Amino acid sequence: MLSFGRAFVAWKEWDRVSLRREFVRLASVEGANVSAVCRQFQISRKTGYKWLARYQADGDGGLSDQSRRPKNFRSPTSPELERQVLAIRDAHPTWGGRKIRARLRHLEVEEVPAASTITAILKRHGRISEQASWERTPYERFQRDAPNELWQMDFKGEFKMSNQQYCYPLTVLDDHSRFALGLVACGNQRRPTVQQHLVNLFRRYGLPQAIYTDNGPPWGSLNSPTRHTRLTAWLMRLDVQVIHGTPFYPQGRGKEERFHRTLKAELLQNRHFDDLAHTQSRFDPWRDMYNQERPHEALDLAVPASRYHTSSREYPEQLPNFEYSEHFQTRKTNSMGQFQFAGHVHKASEAFSRQQLGLRESGEDGIWDVYYCHFRIGQLDQRTHGGPLRRPAETWDKSK
Structure with missing residues (x-):
């Protein structure tokens, strides 16, 4: 076991x-x-x-102790095949002919018919309707070149359970493979909760190169000069890039948005959940099905698990030490995330409270780049009288 x-x-x-x-x-x-x-x-x-x-x-x-071998059928239009098609459709009411065909091929069913034939079977048995069919919204597709180059993380909209408490589903998705790394029923959206679940994922799958998030708590703050929070500062200490999406532009999180729509249509819609434990007991098998069985349109109907492998970057149980090179001047922040430079007080963020920051000239007169570990978090203008750091156009670029 x-x-x-x-x-x-x-x-x-x-x-x-x-x-x-x-x-x-x-x-x-x-x-x-x-x-x-x-x-x-x-x-x-x-x-x-x-x-x-x-x-x-x-x-x-x-x-398992139970046999999972699929049945093979002599004829692609046999009653047995139709029962198989209808069983898959009933288990997954949003799947159409293409997905069901890919699933039958994955199960090594002999003489799998065309997707159009499967669609005809569904129509003939009344399985295709406005309610049951998935209304698709096209997204511009792009993806990273390999697993673990980028994870996307977000909360699905909360819902009330039978115990009158709210569940906040935390979702983490690999950008390249669409592999659902995490689907967790959370009782809140606070940093300690998210951080512990990320630790569990890091222990299991390793560290990604970067994580893409929106600007909401606990991973973003539009009131912070750098948008960073204590959670993203912790990720940077682990040498994980944090990419904040453009504010008020959810299309940048298209894969997460699409995953949330699928989760709602296939699991959450018109269902009732007793409490967090019951919700998680429903999340786990659905996530397994999504990764291992559900054909994905963006992957040429392959399953996400076929495109994913764990990261070679293992999670360190102790935060690693970090030292800036001789090319940087260093300053330690106070409890408010402020530091002094050239006779003036500058503010990074409370996310970097009592931390060492690295400063180096940007090449533009009077402008200094400010780094936390390997990552540029902002810029200061030596010619001003201090104040908040300004956020550069691309704060997610790692220093060379």
Whole structure:
């Protein structure tokens, strides 16, 4: 049985099978470091290779006591095939002919019909209607070149549970693969809550190069000269870029917005949840299905898990020390995030309270770039009488 130490405890049988499946698929990616994946899943190499061997021998069936082998059909228009198509549609009412066809092929069903034939089956059995069909809004598609180059993070809109408390779903998505790294039922949107869940994800998947967020709390503040918060300062200490999207421009978070729409349509809409534990018990299998089974249009109908592998950058349990090179002057901020330079007081942000900042000339007369660790967080004008740092056009560029 997979064991996940502090972050994952008391898993039921389904959860164990789900985690085993995710482990073997990540460890089976070409070029994957199996030892590193074992460490991220907090299992021994012996246990990891055992599940890899069982998976290679029997596929998903080797990870569970129940057989997961799909049925094969003699005829693409047989009653058995139609029942299979309708069962997939009933389980996933927003899926159309293309997605169902991709799922049947993934299940190695013989003689899978064309998407148009599957659509005809759905229409013939009354499964296609205005209510059941997904109303698509096209997005301009772009993506990073490899997994873990960029994660996107946001909260899905809150909803009230049966206990009259609110759930705030925290979602974390890999930009390249659309792999849903995290779908967490949170009771609030505060920094300690988000930070602990990020630690759990970092331990499991490693560190990304960058994380893209909006400007709302706990990862952004439009009232801060640099937009940064204590959460993003912590991420920068881990050498993770923080990219704040353009204010009031949600299209920049298109993948997260699209994921939220899918989550609402396939899981949240017209459903009731008792409390956070019950909500999470519904989130976990849906996330597994989204990653492992649901064909994705933007991936040529591949599943996200087929495009994702864990990061080679492992999470450090202790924050690493950081020292600026000789090219920087350094200043330590006070509790308000202020520091003195050239006889004047400048304000970075309370996010950098009592931290060392690095300053170096920008090449423009009187303008100094201000860095926190590797990242430029703002600029100051030596010719002024102090005040807040100004935010440069591209604060997410790492220093050379």
